Amino acid sequence: MTDLSHLRDDFPILHREVNGWPLVYLDSAATTQKPVQVLDAVDAFYRTKNANVHRGAHTLSAEATAAYEGARAKVAAFVNAGSPNEIVFSRGATTALNHIAYGWGLNHLSAGDRVVLTVMEHHANVVPWQLLARYTGIELVYLTLDDDYEVDLTGLDDLLDERVKVVAISAMSNVTGTLGPVRPLVEAARSVGALVVVDAAQLVPHSPTDVQDLDADFLVFSGHKMLAPTGIGALWGKSERLEEMEPTEGGGEMIADVGLYESRWAPVPQKFEAGTPPVAQAVGLGAAVDYLTAIGMETVRAHEHAITGYTLKRLAEVPDLKVYGPSDPTRRGGAVSFTLADIHAHDIATILDQRGIEVRAGHHCAKPLMRYLAVPATARASFYLYNTTDDVDRLVDGLFEARSVFGFDA
Numbered sequence: 001m002t003d004l005s006h007l008r009d010d011f012p013i014l015h016r017e018v019n020g021w022p023l024v025y026l027d028s029a030a031t032t033q034k035p036v037q038v039l040d041a042v043d044a045f046y047r048t049k050n051a052n053v054h055r056g057a058h059t060l061s062a063e064a065t066a067a068y069e070g071a072r073a074k075v076a077a078f079v080n081a082g083s084p085n086e087i088v089f090s091r092g093a094t095t096a097l098n099h100i101a102y103g104w105g106l107n108h109l110s111a112g113d114r115v116v117l118t119v120m121e122h123h124a125n126v127v128p129w130q131l132l133a134r135y136t137g138i139e140l141v142y143l144t145l146d147d148d149y150e151v152d153l154t155g156l157d158d159l160l161d162e163r164v165k166v167v168a169i170s171a172m173s174n175v176t177g178t179l180g181p182v183r184p185l186v187e188a189a190r191s192v193g194a195l196v197v198v199d200a201a202q203l204v205p206h207s208p209t210d211v212q213d214l215d216a217d218f219l220v221f222s223g224h225k226m227l228a229p230t231g232i233g234a235l236w237g238k239s240e241r242l243e244e245m246e247p248t249e250g251g252g253e254m255i256a257d258v259g260l261y262e263s264r265w266a267p268v269p270q271k272f273e274a275g276t277p278p279v280a281q282a283v284g285l286g287a288a289v290d291y292l293t294a295i296g297m298e299t300v301r302a303h304e305h306a307i308t309g310y311t312l313k314r315l316a317e318v319p320d321l322k323v324y325g326p327s328d329p330t331r332r333g334g335a336v337s338f339t340l341a342d343i344h345a346h347d348i349a350t351i352l353d354q355r356g357i358e359v360r361a362g363h364h365c366a367k368p369l370m371r372y373l374a375v376p377a378t379a380r381a382s383f384y385l386y387n388t389t390d391d392v393d394r395l396v397d398g399l400f401e402a403r404s405v406f407g408f409d410a
């Protein structure tokens with residue numbers, strides 16, 4: 001296995017205890033921990049450069065603007081965008097998806113148009129389209145999953161016709177770890193002139209991502225799931241798509257001119273960044289990108305495949321445990337959802353927490369998927385570059401403990 005255990009020293013929080021046990025953090029799909037390099041970058045920004053951006057003529061404002069725009073350039077390079085201007089900073093993946101639904105969808109879609117989604121989407125890639133449906137009368141249609149939890153493309157040809165205007169898909173499920181079939185869907189969408197929106201909240205942190213190669217129209221992700229602070233994320237869009245998208249928020253910073261009754265917008269990307277932006281958070285995201293780039297995203301992915309494979313192997317030793325996700329660790333991400341006998345997921349998470357092991361339990365903001373899988377809730381262990389096989393062993397010990405607490409044989 002790719003050994004990245006030396007990186008653990010960069011993460012101060014990993015040295016704390018929880019309930020008297022050394023912390024095992026297995027909830028990185030929810031949010032990742034932060035290395036000192038990111039913490040220091042944010043701290044240094046506030047200590048030495050803090051000012052508002054794009055506004056002042058003074059030195060601090062110029063330095064803060066350079067730091068903010070420098071972070072945009074780093075993020076653009078990280079996903080191989082054609083230009084930093086194709087990166088719009090947003091609060092996270094959710095805000096970015098809402099920008100697309102309202103800023104593009106409200107102005108280009110009308111009653112009878114269709115948006116194709118999958119049943120594995122996070123609520124962030126479902127609810128904005130449902131809201132848009134209320135305003136416009138668009139219809140939502142869903143692709144389902146096959147027996148190995150992969151997106152089932154067999155019915156795609158029947159689904160695709162000129163009514164389909166958008167295909168919006170998660171590149172990696174936060175519940176099953178399923179990789180969304182982005183390339184085949186881009187090809188299929190193009191055949192009917194539809195746009196492709198990629199929710200890459202779980203992809204960009206874990207895998208090399210090349211937006212030009214993927215050739216979708218929009219792609220979104222959140223900084224806090226890739227070592228950066230909360231409150232910052234990115235919307236990547238092809239230049240022509242961003243040009244034809246309307247702003248969803250009005251205010252300072254996003255205008256070229258404001259009259260009493262009409263305004264003109266600033267150029268992309270500023271036209272989507274109304275108000276004072278999250279400057280320090282963007283600087284933190286830039287530092288996170290530097291950190292991940294130094295390790296190499298191929299290495300991050302290799303580590304994730306290895307630890308996911310090890311996890312699936314060890315979980316198979318636990319009687320009555322069912323994993324919801326693809327069986328091949330190299331064809332999936334590192335979010336591993338499971339149920340254990342009839343023990344409620346929240347009870348599993350509580351027993352694990354008593355032993356210092358942090359997993360998420362519940363519907364994971366993917367209720368349509370839970371209904372599709374016919375489970376009210378799952379427990380989920382999710383990994384990042386700082387996790388080790390020792391963490392997985394502690395998880396498995398904790399699951400045997402849960403069995404014993406609930407009266408099952410060890």
Ligand code: C6P
Pocket residue numbers: 029030031091092093094095122124125170172173174199201202222360364365
């Ligand atoms: N999933 C999880 O525990 P925000 O909240 O905007 O940073 O990200 C939303 C989001 C969108 N798409 C996917 C695939 C996601 O996994 C998430 C966030 C977290 O799984 C919190 S619910």
